[in-house]
Amino acid sequence: MKDIRARLIPLLEKGQCTPRISQLAKKLGEPSTTIHYNVKKMEREGAIQAYKAVFNYKSIGQGHCTYLLINLRQENYGDPEQVARDLAKNKNVESVDICTGEYELIVKLRSKDIDEYYQWVKVAIRKYGFAKTISLTSLKQLKTEFVELE
Amino acid sequence: MKDIRARLIPLLEKGQCTPRISQLAKKLGEPSTTIHYNVKKMEREGAIQAYKAVFNYKSIGQGHCTYLLINLRQENYGDPEQVARDLAKNKNVESVDICTGEYELIVKLRSKDIDEYYQWVKVAIRKYGFAKTISLTSLKQLKTEFVELE
DNA sequence: ATGATTATTGAATAATATTCAATTATTTAT
DNA sequence: ATAAATAATTGAATATTATTCAATAATCAT
Numbered sequence: 001m002k003d004i005r006a007r008l009i010p011l012l013e014k015g016q017c018t019p020r021i022s023q024l025a026k027k028l029g030e031p032s033t034t035i036h037y038n039v040k041k042m043e044r045e046g047a048i049q050a051y052k053a054v055f056n057y058k059s060i061g062q063g064h065c066t067y068l069l070i071n072l073r074q075e076n077y078g079d080p081e082q083v084a085r086d087l088a089k090n091k092n093v094e095s096v097d098i099c100t101g102e103y104e105l106i107v108k109l110r111s112k113d114i115d116e117y118y119q120w121v122k123v124a125i126r127k128y129g130f131a132k133t134i135s136l137t138s139l140k141q142l143k144t145e146f147v148e149l150e
Numbered sequence: 151m152k153d154i155r156a157r158l159i160p161l162l163e164k165g166q167c168t169p170r171i172s173q174l175a176k177k178l179g180e181p182s183t184t185i186h187y188n189v190k191k192m193e194r195e196g197a198i199q200a201y202k203a204v205f206n207y208k209s210i211g212q213g214h215c216t217y218l219l220i221n222l223r224q225e226n227y228g229d230p231e232q233v234a235r236d237l238a239k240n241k242n243v244e245s246v247d248i249c250t251g252e253y254e255l256i257v258k259l260r261s262k263d264i265d266e267y268y269q270w271v272k273v274a275i276r277k278y279g280f281a282k283t284i285s286l287t288s289l290k291q292l293k294t295e296f297v298e299l300e
Numbered sequence: 301a302t303g304a305t306t307a308t309t310g311a312a313t314a315a316t317a318t319t320c321a322a323t324t325a326t327t328t329a330t
Numbered sequence: 331a332t333a334a335a336t337a338a339t340t341g342a343a344t345a346t347t348a349t350t351c352a353a354t355a356a357t358c359a360t
Binding site: 004011013017019054139 | 219291
Protein backbone atom coordinates (compact mmCIF):
# COMPACT_ATOMS: atom_id res chain seq x y z
CA MET A 1 0.00 0.00 0.00
CA LYS A 2 1.29 3.42 -0.92
CA ASP A 3 1.24 5.93 1.89
CA ILE A 4 -0.43 8.62 -0.15
CA ARG A 5 -1.74 10.45 2.89
CA ALA A 6 1.67 11.18 4.35
CA ARG A 7 2.74 12.81 1.12
CA LEU A 8 -0.52 14.66 0.60
CA ILE A 9 -0.65 16.40 3.97
CA PRO A 10 2.42 18.64 3.64
CA LEU A 11 1.30 19.73 0.17
CA LEU A 12 -2.28 20.52 1.18
CA GLU A 13 -1.12 22.25 4.36
CA LYS A 14 0.80 24.86 2.37
CA GLY A 15 -1.29 25.15 -0.77
CA GLN A 16 -2.31 23.05 -3.79
CA CYS A 17 -5.94 24.07 -3.49
CA THR A 18 -8.10 26.39 -5.54
CA PRO A 19 -11.26 28.46 -5.05
CA ARG A 20 -14.61 27.02 -6.09
CA ILE A 21 -15.61 29.71 -8.53
CA SER A 22 -19.02 28.40 -9.46
CA GLN A 23 -19.99 27.73 -5.84
CA LEU A 24 -18.94 31.20 -4.84
CA ALA A 25 -20.89 32.58 -7.79
CA LYS A 26 -24.01 30.74 -6.73
CA LYS A 27 -23.58 31.81 -3.12
CA LEU A 28 -23.14 35.48 -4.03
CA GLY A 29 -25.68 35.47 -6.84
CA GLU A 30 -23.19 36.73 -9.41
CA PRO A 31 -22.02 35.32 -12.75
CA SER A 32 -19.11 32.92 -12.38
CA THR A 33 -17.02 34.96 -14.83
CA THR A 34 -17.32 37.97 -12.54
CA ILE A 35 -16.14 35.92 -9.58
CA HIS A 36 -13.34 34.50 -11.68
CA TYR A 37 -12.19 37.97 -12.69
CA ASN A 38 -12.17 39.26 -9.12
CA VAL A 39 -10.40 36.26 -7.66
CA LYS A 40 -7.68 36.30 -10.30
CA LYS A 41 -7.15 39.99 -9.68
CA MET A 42 -6.66 39.40 -5.96
CA GLU A 43 -4.15 36.68 -6.79
CA ARG A 44 -2.25 38.93 -9.20
CA GLU A 45 -2.12 41.76 -6.66
CA GLY A 46 -0.88 39.41 -3.94
CA ALA A 47 -3.94 39.85 -1.73
CA ILE A 48 -4.37 36.09 -1.85
CA GLN A 49 -1.25 34.20 -0.86
CA ALA A 50 -2.36 30.59 -1.08
CA TYR A 51 -5.27 28.16 -0.99
CA LYS A 52 -4.79 25.39 1.54
CA ALA A 53 -6.38 22.69 3.66
CA VAL A 54 -7.11 22.99 7.37
CA PHE A 55 -6.78 19.71 9.22
CA ASN A 56 -8.06 18.14 12.35
CA TYR A 57 -4.50 18.08 13.56
CA LYS A 58 -5.10 15.39 16.12
CA SER A 59 -6.19 12.98 13.44
CA ILE A 60 -3.10 13.58 11.32
CA GLY A 61 -0.72 12.93 14.21
CA GLN A 62 -0.08 16.58 15.05
CA GLY A 63 -2.17 16.67 18.18
CA HIS A 64 0.16 18.70 20.36
CA CYS A 65 0.04 22.47 19.96
CA THR A 66 2.07 25.03 21.87
CA TYR A 67 2.58 28.75 21.69
CA LEU A 68 6.15 29.77 22.48
CA LEU A 69 6.83 33.26 23.72
CA ILE A 70 10.49 33.88 23.16
CA ASN A 71 13.19 36.26 24.35
CA LEU A 72 16.35 36.13 22.30
CA ARG A 73 19.82 36.23 23.81
CA GLN A 74 21.90 39.34 23.45
CA GLU A 75 23.69 38.21 20.31
CA ASN A 76 20.45 37.71 18.37
CA TYR A 77 18.48 40.44 20.05
CA GLY A 78 19.29 43.04 17.43
CA ASP A 79 18.23 40.81 14.55
CA PRO A 80 15.21 38.73 15.47
CA GLU A 81 14.29 38.62 11.80
CA GLN A 82 17.05 36.22 10.91
CA VAL A 83 15.93 33.80 13.59
CA ALA A 84 12.27 34.27 12.66
CA ARG A 85 12.92 33.59 9.00
CA ASP A 86 14.69 30.38 9.81
CA LEU A 87 11.95 29.25 12.20
CA ALA A 88 9.39 29.95 9.47
CA LYS A 89 10.97 27.28 7.30
CA ASN A 90 10.39 24.60 9.93
CA LYS A 91 7.58 22.18 9.10
CA ASN A 92 6.29 22.07 12.69
CA VAL A 93 5.87 25.81 12.82
CA GLU A 94 2.41 27.08 11.94
CA SER A 95 3.18 30.76 12.47
CA VAL A 96 5.97 33.13 13.43
CA ASP A 97 5.51 36.74 14.49
CA ILE A 98 7.96 39.39 15.57
CA CYS A 99 6.25 41.18 18.43
CA THR A 100 6.16 44.21 20.65
CA GLY A 101 5.95 43.80 24.37
CA GLU A 102 7.66 41.44 26.73
CA TYR A 103 8.69 38.93 24.07
CA GLU A 104 10.40 39.30 20.73
CA LEU A 105 8.94 36.29 19.03
CA ILE A 106 5.76 34.29 19.18
CA VAL A 107 5.80 30.88 17.53
CA LYS A 108 2.89 28.50 17.12
CA LEU A 109 4.20 24.99 17.10
CA ARG A 110 2.50 21.73 16.18
CA SER A 111 3.94 18.34 16.96
CA LYS A 112 2.90 14.74 17.41
CA ASP A 113 3.05 14.70 21.20
CA ILE A 114 4.79 16.18 24.20
CA ASP A 115 7.94 14.14 23.52
CA GLU A 116 8.35 15.46 20.01
CA TYR A 117 7.59 18.93 21.35
CA TYR A 118 10.27 18.68 24.03
CA GLN A 119 12.78 17.43 21.50
CA TRP A 120 11.98 20.31 19.16
CA VAL A 121 12.33 22.95 21.88
CA LYS A 122 15.58 21.50 23.17
CA VAL A 123 17.12 21.70 19.70
CA ALA A 124 15.71 25.16 19.04
CA ILE A 125 16.95 26.67 22.29
CA ARG A 126 20.45 25.53 21.49
CA LYS A 127 20.30 26.47 17.82
CA TYR A 128 18.75 29.92 18.08
CA GLY A 129 19.85 30.96 21.53
CA PHE A 130 16.55 31.65 23.24
CA ALA A 131 17.24 33.45 26.52
CA LYS A 132 13.84 32.82 28.01
CA THR A 133 10.85 30.95 26.78
CA ILE A 134 7.29 30.77 28.01
CA SER A 135 5.24 27.85 26.75
CA LEU A 136 1.49 27.90 26.56
CA THR A 137 0.22 24.50 25.58
CA SER A 138 -3.19 24.28 24.03
CA LEU A 139 -5.59 22.02 25.87
CA LYS A 140 -8.37 22.56 23.37
CA GLN A 141 -8.61 24.37 20.06
CA LEU A 142 -11.93 26.02 19.40
CA LYS A 143 -10.84 27.73 16.22
CA THR A 144 -7.75 27.67 14.06
CA GLU A 145 -6.91 29.53 10.87
CA PHE A 146 -10.39 31.11 10.95
CA VAL A 147 -11.95 27.65 10.90
CA GLU A 148 -14.18 26.69 13.84
CA LEU A 149 -13.62 23.15 15.02
CA GLU A 150 -16.09 20.40 15.95
CA MET B 151 -19.51 48.77 -9.28
CA LYS B 152 -20.29 45.76 -7.18
CA ASP B 153 -18.01 45.23 -4.25
CA ILE B 154 -17.39 41.59 -4.99
CA ARG B 155 -14.14 41.48 -3.06
CA ALA B 156 -15.69 42.42 0.27
CA ARG B 157 -18.15 39.56 -0.06
CA LEU B 158 -15.59 37.07 -1.32
CA ILE B 159 -13.08 37.48 1.49
CA PRO B 160 -15.14 36.13 4.38
CA LEU B 161 -16.18 33.12 2.30
CA LEU B 162 -12.65 32.27 1.13
CA GLU B 163 -11.25 32.85 4.60
CA LYS B 164 -13.37 30.05 6.05
CA GLY B 165 -13.62 27.66 3.12
CA GLN B 166 -15.13 27.50 -0.36
CA CYS B 167 -11.96 26.08 -1.85
CA THR B 168 -11.08 22.61 -3.06
CA PRO B 169 -7.93 20.54 -3.59
CA ARG B 170 -6.34 20.42 -7.02
CA ILE B 171 -6.49 16.69 -7.56
CA SER B 172 -4.74 16.54 -10.90
CA GLN B 173 -1.93 18.85 -9.78
CA LEU B 174 -1.37 16.78 -6.67
CA ALA B 175 -1.40 13.65 -8.80
CA LYS B 176 1.24 15.08 -11.10
CA LYS B 177 3.34 16.26 -8.19
CA LEU B 178 3.24 12.89 -6.45
CA GLY B 179 3.46 10.81 -9.62
CA GLU B 180 0.26 8.93 -8.88
CA PRO B 181 -2.99 8.48 -10.82
CA SER B 182 -5.50 11.23 -10.15
CA THR B 183 -8.15 8.70 -9.16
CA THR B 184 -5.87 7.45 -6.40
CA ILE B 185 -5.40 10.98 -5.11
CA HIS B 186 -9.11 11.57 -5.37
CA TYR B 187 -9.87 8.46 -3.36
CA ASN B 188 -7.42 9.36 -0.60
CA VAL B 189 -8.53 12.96 -0.30
CA LYS B 190 -12.21 12.06 -0.14
CA LYS B 191 -11.43 9.52 2.56
CA MET B 192 -9.66 12.14 4.65
CA GLU B 193 -12.67 14.41 4.24
CA ARG B 194 -15.09 11.67 5.24
CA GLU B 195 -13.04 10.80 8.32
CA GLY B 196 -12.84 14.45 9.35
CA ALA B 197 -9.06 14.66 8.99
CA ILE B 198 -9.61 17.55 6.62
CA GLN B 199 -11.79 20.28 8.07
CA ALA B 200 -11.83 22.85 5.28
CA TYR B 201 -10.09 24.27 2.24
CA LYS B 202 -9.49 28.00 2.47
CA ALA B 203 -7.54 31.00 1.23
CA VAL B 204 -4.68 32.62 3.08
CA PHE B 205 -4.48 36.35 2.56
CA ASN B 206 -1.94 39.07 2.72
CA TYR B 207 -3.93 40.53 5.55
CA LYS B 208 -2.48 43.99 5.21
CA SER B 209 -3.78 44.24 1.67
CA ILE B 210 -7.32 43.26 2.67
CA GLY B 211 -7.51 45.85 5.41
CA GLN B 212 -6.71 43.51 8.27
CA GLY B 213 -3.17 44.70 8.86
CA HIS B 214 -3.22 44.74 12.65
CA CYS B 215 -2.59 41.44 14.40
CA THR B 216 -2.45 40.83 18.14
CA TYR B 217 -2.17 37.82 20.39
CA LEU B 218 -4.20 38.18 23.55
CA LEU B 219 -3.23 36.15 26.61
CA ILE B 220 -6.25 36.11 28.84
CA ASN B 221 -7.09 35.39 32.45
CA LEU B 222 -10.77 35.07 33.13
CA ARG B 223 -12.47 36.52 36.16
CA GLN B 224 -13.68 34.27 38.91
CA GLU B 225 -17.21 33.87 37.56
CA ASN B 226 -15.97 32.52 34.20
CA TYR B 227 -12.88 30.80 35.46
CA GLY B 228 -14.58 27.43 35.88
CA ASP B 229 -15.96 27.45 32.34
CA PRO B 230 -13.51 29.00 29.92
CA GLU B 231 -15.06 26.89 27.17
CA GLN B 232 -18.23 28.91 27.07
CA VAL B 233 -16.25 32.11 26.60
CA ALA B 234 -13.91 30.46 24.08
CA ARG B 235 -16.77 29.15 22.00
CA ASP B 236 -18.30 32.57 21.80
CA LEU B 237 -14.99 34.22 20.89
CA ALA B 238 -14.54 31.62 18.13
CA LYS B 239 -17.63 32.94 16.39
CA ASN B 240 -16.14 36.40 16.09
CA LYS B 241 -15.01 37.33 12.61
CA ASN B 242 -11.88 39.11 13.83
CA VAL B 243 -10.68 36.04 15.68
CA GLU B 244 -8.31 33.80 13.74
CA SER B 245 -7.80 31.28 16.53
CA VAL B 246 -8.87 30.47 20.09
CA ASP B 247 -7.11 28.03 22.35
CA ILE B 248 -7.77 26.99 25.93
CA CYS B 249 -4.34 26.72 27.52
CA THR B 250 -2.30 25.47 30.39
CA GLY B 251 0.06 27.78 32.20
CA GLU B 252 -0.34 31.34 33.31
CA TYR B 253 -3.25 32.15 31.04
CA GLU B 254 -6.51 30.37 30.36
CA LEU B 255 -7.05 31.59 26.82
CA ILE B 256 -4.94 32.63 23.90
CA VAL B 257 -6.70 34.49 21.10
CA LYS B 258 -5.22 35.59 17.81
CA LEU B 259 -6.98 38.70 16.67
CA ARG B 260 -6.91 40.49 13.31
CA SER B 261 -8.26 43.97 12.81
CA LYS B 262 -7.94 46.90 10.46
CA ASP B 263 -5.78 49.04 12.71
CA ILE B 264 -4.98 49.82 16.29
CA ASP B 265 -8.19 51.79 16.72
CA GLU B 266 -10.36 48.90 15.67
CA TYR B 267 -8.25 46.66 17.90
CA TYR B 268 -8.73 48.89 20.92
CA GLN B 269 -12.45 49.05 20.29
CA TRP B 270 -12.65 45.27 20.05
CA VAL B 271 -10.71 44.70 23.27
CA LYS B 272 -12.73 47.26 25.18
CA VAL B 273 -15.96 45.54 24.23
CA ALA B 274 -14.55 42.06 24.86
CA ILE B 275 -13.23 42.86 28.33
CA ARG B 276 -16.63 44.09 29.37
CA LYS B 277 -18.55 41.31 27.68
CA TYR B 278 -16.46 38.33 28.77
CA GLY B 279 -15.00 39.60 32.02
CA PHE B 280 -11.29 39.26 31.36
CA ALA B 281 -9.45 39.70 34.65
CA LYS B 282 -6.08 40.34 33.11
CA THR B 283 -4.93 40.56 29.54
CA ILE B 284 -1.50 40.62 28.00
CA SER B 285 -1.30 41.88 24.43
CA LEU B 286 1.46 40.92 22.08
CA THR B 287 1.11 42.89 18.88
CA SER B 288 2.73 41.51 15.77
CA LEU B 289 5.22 43.84 14.13
CA LYS B 290 5.93 41.46 11.31
CA GLN B 291 4.48 38.14 10.22
CA LEU B 292 6.97 35.72 8.73
CA LYS B 293 4.56 32.84 8.50
CA THR B 294 0.87 32.35 9.11
CA GLU B 295 -1.33 29.27 8.79
CA PHE B 296 1.71 27.31 7.58
CA VAL B 297 2.17 29.76 4.70
CA GLU B 298 5.44 31.68 4.54
CA LEU B 299 4.97 35.32 3.64
CA GLU B 300 6.89 37.53 1.19
C1' DA C 301 -6.56 -20.37 3.69
C1' DT C 302 -10.88 -17.88 2.66
C1' DG C 303 -14.11 -14.44 2.55
C1' DA C 304 -14.75 -9.54 3.46
C1' DT C 305 -13.14 -5.06 3.38
C1' DT C 306 -10.19 -1.44 1.69
C1' DA C 307 -7.12 0.62 -1.80
C1' DT C 308 -5.61 1.35 -6.53
C1' DT C 309 -6.49 2.42 -11.18
C1' DG C 310 -8.10 3.30 -16.42
C1' DA C 311 -11.89 4.70 -19.14
C1' DA C 312 -16.14 7.40 -19.53
C1' DT C 313 -18.80 11.14 -18.00
C1' DA C 314 -20.10 15.25 -15.56
C1' DA C 315 -18.87 19.47 -13.68
C1' DT C 316 -16.08 23.45 -13.59
C1' DA C 317 -12.61 26.74 -14.73
C1' DT C 318 -10.91 29.56 -18.27
C1' DT C 319 -10.76 32.18 -22.47
C1' DC C 320 -12.61 35.44 -25.47
C1' DA C 321 -15.09 39.26 -27.16
C1' DA C 322 -18.63 42.52 -26.28
C1' DT C 323 -20.62 45.78 -23.19
C1' DT C 324 -20.83 48.82 -19.33
C1' DA C 325 -18.83 51.52 -15.68
C1' DT C 326 -15.18 54.27 -13.78
C1' DT C 327 -11.15 57.06 -13.87
C1' DT C 328 -7.97 60.31 -15.92
C1' DA C 329 -6.46 64.04 -18.73
C1' DT C 330 -7.48 68.13 -21.02
C1' DA D 331 -17.62 69.02 -18.83
C1' DT D 332 -16.08 65.92 -22.29
C1' DA D 333 -13.39 62.59 -24.47
C1' DA D 334 -10.18 59.03 -24.22
C1' DA D 335 -8.31 55.39 -21.58
C1' DT D 336 -8.70 51.96 -18.26
C1' DA D 337 -11.05 48.66 -15.40
C1' DA D 338 -15.04 45.70 -14.36
C1' DT D 339 -18.94 42.90 -15.74
C1' DT D 340 -20.87 39.33 -18.38
C1' DG D 341 -22.66 35.40 -21.88
C1' DA D 342 -21.15 32.01 -25.01
C1' DA D 343 -17.57 28.73 -26.37
C1' DT D 344 -13.82 25.91 -25.07
C1' DA D 345 -10.48 23.57 -22.28
C1' DT D 346 -9.53 21.37 -17.82
C1' DT D 347 -10.53 18.86 -14.17
C1' DA D 348 -13.19 16.35 -10.88
C1' DT D 349 -16.05 12.50 -10.35
C1' DT D 350 -18.22 8.14 -11.22
C1' DC D 351 -17.96 3.46 -12.34
C1' DA D 352 -16.29 -1.06 -12.75
C1' DA D 353 -12.37 -3.99 -12.58
C1' DT D 354 -8.40 -5.50 -10.15
C1' DA D 355 -5.18 -5.78 -6.39
C1' DA D 356 -3.90 -5.55 -1.66
C1' DT D 357 -4.88 -6.01 3.19
C1' DC D 358 -7.41 -7.68 7.13
C1' DA D 359 -10.07 -10.74 10.12
C1' DT D 360 -11.36 -15.28 11.42
